Amino acid sequence: xxxxxxxxxxxxxxxxxxxxxxxxxxxxxxxxxxxxxxxxxxxxxxxxxxxxxxxxxxxxxxxxxxxxxxxxxxxxxxxxxxxxxxxxxxxxxxxxxxxxxxxxxxxxxxxxxxxxxxxxxxxxxxxxxxxxxxxxxxxxxxxxxxxxxxxxxxxxxxxxxxxxxxxxxxxxxxxxxxxxxx
Amino acid sequence: xxxxxxxxxxxxxxxxxxxxxxxxxxxxxxxxxxxxxxxxxxxxxxxxxxxxxxxxxxxxxxxxxxxxxxxxxxxxxxxxxxxxxxxxxxxxxxxxxxxxxxxxxxxxxxxxxxxxxxxxxxxxxxxxxxxxxxxxxxxxxxxxxxxxxxxxxxxxxxxxxxxxxxxxxxxxxxxxxxxxxxxxxxxxxxxxxxxxxxxxxxxxxxxxxxxxxxxxxxxxxxxxxxxxxxxxxxxxxxxxxxxxxxxxxxxxxxxxxxxxxxxxxxxxxxxxxxxxxxxxxxxxxxxxxxxxxxxxxxxxxxxxxxxxxxxxxxxxxxxxxxxxxxxxxxxxxxxxxxxxxxxxxxxxxxxxxxxxxxxxxxxxxxxxxxxxxxxxxxxxxxxxxxxxxxxxxxxxxxxxxxxxxxxxxxxxxxxxxxxxxxxxxx
Numbered sequence: 001x002x003x004x005x006x007x008x009x010x011x012x013x014x015x016x017x018x019x020x021x022x023x024x025x026x027x028x029x030x031x032x033x034x035x036x037x038x039x040x041x042x043x044x045x046x047x048x049x050x051x052x053x054x055x056x057x058x059x060x061x062x063x064x065x066x067x068x069x070x071x072x073x074x075x076x077x078x079x080x081x082x083x084x085x086x087x088x089x090x091x092x093x094x095x096x097x098x099x100x101x102x103x104x105x106x107x108x109x110x111x112x113x114x115x116x117x118x119x120x121x122x123x124x125x126x127x128x129x130x131x132x133x134x135x136x137x138x139x140x141x142x143x144x145x146x147x148x149x150x151x152x153x154x155x156x157x158x159x160x161x162x163x164x165x166x167x168x169x170x171x172x173x174x175x176x177x178x179x180x181x182x
Numbered sequence: 183x184x185x186x187x188x189x190x191x192x193x194x195x196x197x198x199x200x201x202x203x204x205x206x207x208x209x210x211x212x213x214x215x216x217x218x219x220x221x222x223x224x225x226x227x228x229x230x231x232x233x234x235x236x237x238x239x240x241x242x243x244x245x246x247x248x249x250x251x252x253x254x255x256x257x258x259x260x261x262x263x264x265x266x267x268x269x270x271x272x273x274x275x276x277x278x279x280x281x282x283x284x285x286x287x288x289x290x291x292x293x294x295x296x297x298x299x300x301x302x303x304x305x306x307x308x309x310x311x312x313x314x315x316x317x318x319x320x321x322x323x324x325x326x327x328x329x330x331x332x333x334x335x336x337x338x339x340x341x342x343x344x345x346x347x348x349x350x351x352x353x354x355x356x357x358x359x360x361x362x363x364x365x366x367x368x369x370x371x372x373x374x375x376x377x378x379x380x381x382x383x384x385x386x387x388x389x390x391x392x393x394x395x396x397x398x399x400x401x402x403x404x405x406x407x408x409x410x411x412x413x414x415x416x417x418x419x420x421x422x423x424x425x426x427x428x429x430x431x432x433x434x435x436x437x438x439x440x441x442x443x444x445x446x447x448x449x450x451x452x453x454x455x456x457x458x459x460x461x462x463x464x465x466x467x468x469x470x471x472x473x474x475x476x477x478x479x480x481x482x483x484x485x486x487x488x489x490x491x492x493x494x495x496x497x498x499x500x501x502x503x504x505x506x507x508x509x510x511x512x513x514x515x516x517x518x519x520x521x522x523x524x525x526x527x528x529x530x531x532x533x534x535x536x537x538x539x540x541x542x543x544x545x546x547x548x549x550x551x552x553x554x555x556x557x558x559x560x561x562x563x564x565x566x567x568x569x570x571x572x573x574x575x576x577x578x579x580x581x582x583x584x585x586x587x588x589x590x591x592x593x594x595x596x597x598x599x600x601x602x603x604x605x606x607x608x
Contacts, residue, residue, distance in 0.1 A: 003463050010458045018451035021420050025443050028428030032435050048504050054540075055585045081582035085548040086541060144500040 039109040043096045044144065051141040058133045058140070065133065069121040073108050076100040112137070114159050119182050129173070185349045186498055188506045189274045201267045202488065208263035210477075210484045214378065215257035220329045221379020221411075222250040223301070227322040242404055247305055247322075249386065254298065272343060274502055275495060279343035279358075286335050286355035297328035333371060338364050344494035345431060363429045370426040373415050374483075380412030381476050384457070388469045409461045412476075416454050423447075434494040439486060446482040449475050528593070530600025537587050538597065544606060550581055554606050560598075567598045 001009075050056045058065065061078060065071035079096060087093045099106050114120045125131045134140060168175050194201065226247035233240025269276050280287050304321040307313050338358040342348065348361050359365065384405050391401025427443060453475035456467035515536050518528055541549035542556075560567035571594045574584035589597070 006462050007459065010455060010462060014451050014455040014458065017417060017420065017454065018447055021423065021447045021451075022444055024420065024424040025427060025440070025447065028424050029435065029440055031428045032430055032432050046500070046504065048501060053504070053508055055588055057585070060583070060585065078582075082541070082549045142501060144497060144504070 039111045041109050042099060042106055044092050045096075046092075046144045047140050048142050048144055065122040066126050068123055069119075071122045073110075076104070076106055079106075112159060117182050118180055120180065129171070185278075186346045186501050186505060187274050187278060188509045189502055191506065194270055198271065201271050205264050205267035205271060206481075206484050206488050208260055208267070209487075210481050212257055212261040212264055213484065214477075214480060215253045215260065216333070217375040217378040218253040218382045219250055219257050220326075220333070220372070220375040221382070222246050222253060223322070223326040223329055224376070225379060225383070226250060226304075227319065227326055230319075230322070238400065238403060241400065242407070244308065245404075246383070247308070249382075251301060251305060254301065258294065268340075272491070272495065275343040275346065275498065276339075278346070278349065279339050282342060282349060282352055283335070283339055283355040283358050287339055290332055290335055293328050293332055297325045297332070300325040300328070330372070334359070334368055337368050337371065341367065344434065344491060346498045362431050363426070363434075366422070366426040366429045370419065370422040373418055373422045377412050377415030377419065378476070378480070380408045380410070380415060381453075381473065383408030384412060385469055385473050406461060409457050413454060413457055413461070416450055419450070430490065431494065433497065434490045436489065436493050438489050439493070442482050442486040442489060446479050446486070449478045449482065453479065528596070530596035530598070533589060533593050533597050534600055537589055541584070544604070550584060551578070553601055553604070557601055557604060557606060561602065564598060564602060567602070568594055571598065 050061070051058070061074045062071045076096070076099075080100065083093050083096065088097070096106065125136075126133070164180065165175060167173070168179075173179075196204075226243045228243075229239040229246065230243035233243055300321040304318060304325060307318050307321070310318075335355065338355055338361070341364045342352060342358045342361055345361060352358050352361060385408075387401045387404035387408060391398060391405065394401065423443075430439075453472050456472045456475065459466045460469075460472070515528075518532055518536075542551070542553055544553045546552050556567070560570075568591075571587065572591065574586055576583040587594075
């Protein structure tokens with residue numbers, strides 16, 4: 001084989017190697033992020049400060065978790081109940097006040113969700129099932145920004161059916177299709 | 183995350199950016215010599231065995247053995263700097279992980295000492311007719327085995343420190359090995375040791391051969407062997423590198439990590455391209471260029487590890503800071519209540535100042551209503567006020583519901599008595 005041919009083969013092999021490694025790296029990244037991207041919140045709201053330091057109950061900000069199907073993220077109005085006066089020199093509170101002033105509401109990045117064909121009621125789980133928030137949401141009281149730490153979510157943040165079923169099985173909860181599916 | 187300890191904020195001996203820079207810079211040099219030490223020890227034992235058939239390998243093994251004792255000393259001495267830097271920058275996390283794996287972590291000291299002794303016995307018994315061949319090999323193999331095991335202890339520790347959520351499930355070194363990413367990272371590191379030893383042999387024998395023209399054939403062959411090892415092991419990083427990245431916990435990943443990997447892969451490709459040309463065509467590329475390219479790759483990898491560390495510890499660091507703040511404020515409150523006789527000294531006024539003033543003032547509304555208003559309301563109802571503070575509920579829609587204060591029944595009474603003794607709001 002002539003030298004120029006060998007050089008061509010080396011070039012092709014090197015370029016292919018680089019391309020394959022980079023392609024596999026991107027694939028590996030998809031594998032890492034199979035639980036969905038980490039939520040990026042507009043404000044670094046700290047759960048640990050509000051729960052551990054200030055002794056607030058989860059239901060203080062998420063009251064509907066005990067009375068409705070959805071837990072809901074509190075509106076800016078609820079934040080302002082305290083933050084009209086409290087912590088107003090904290091940079092994140094300042095940021096929140098500015099957002100509320102300019103946009104009227106905070107666009108939080110949703111952390112957990114179920115698919116449209118699933119019927120899920122927070123109330124049934126928290127009141128009737130007496131399940132603690134942390135069982136599904138992880139130790140939120142120790143988190144700053146809430147992260148997806150439970151739920152077996154495999155599809156961009158949607159909770160996985162297998163995870164629901166295993167808990168229903170463990171607790172002897174109904175497992176008929178229509179229990180959860182619309 | 184419950185397990186994250188509090189920290190005692192002490193002043194660092196240098197600016198944090200400097201310590202982080204020193205950590206990366208010295209780590210690059212340290213890890214290079216570690217890689218040469220591990221790969222070099224393998225070479226000296228492995229090629230000595232092949233030397234029975236071919237005197238080239240015998241000479242190669244001996245020369246490589248001579249470099250290992252130097253490289254290992256440099257690796258250890260330079261390794262002190264990044265070890266000190268990491269323990270200063272990530273104190274609470276680093277020492278927590280060390281605690282979990284303590285027996286093995288501390289065994290590094292005697293293991294490394296034993297490996298050094300073994301290496302010297304191996305080196306200085308080389309020509310001795312008094313010892314059997316098996317005896318001589320034993321010390322070389324022992325040194326290599328220890329050199330392979332010690333990085334695993336280091337890696338498991340450094341990895342464990344990044345994921346405090348794992349601490350409650352890990353009680354010792356063996357369990358720490360199964361924390362995500364440890365084994366893939368170790369395999370990636372070991373393969374890198376063989377690749378970099380190939381690069382080292384290429385450079386070392388090239389520059390040595392330059393001053394020794396009479397032995398050109400030997401040095402040329404040794405260089406080519408180095409190139410082959412470097413080529414094969416670097417190509418294999420395709421597998422080890424991808425598995426290493428693919429098992430990284432998501433919290434440790436970021437776009438900067440991805441970018442650094444891509445740049446490092448390109449530079450590794452450039453180094454491989456130059457090496458392959460020098461092997462299969464003719465010496466077209468100066469060895470200095472090859473070595474610079476691979477040095478860039480190692481530097482990028484060290485920066486990458488730093489990025490991963492920073493990403494993984496971002497959330498735990500916030501929790502650490504918050505826990506520390508909480509601890510300090512509770513400690514301050516405790517110190518006010520402490521007396522040598524064990525009697526509680528805190529007055530109702532002090533409790534009010536510590537616990538209530540975040541939301542209440544005497545004469546004006548903050549988050550909750552003014553105390554003037556409350557005192558007026560409860561002036562003839564001490565028990566009503568005690569009951570409300572003990573079990574707060576929503577009364578006035580204009581105010582948020584009061585969280586239950588973290589004080590005892592006796593302390594609630596002290597606060598109520600203090601408030602009702604004030605000459606305001608009546």
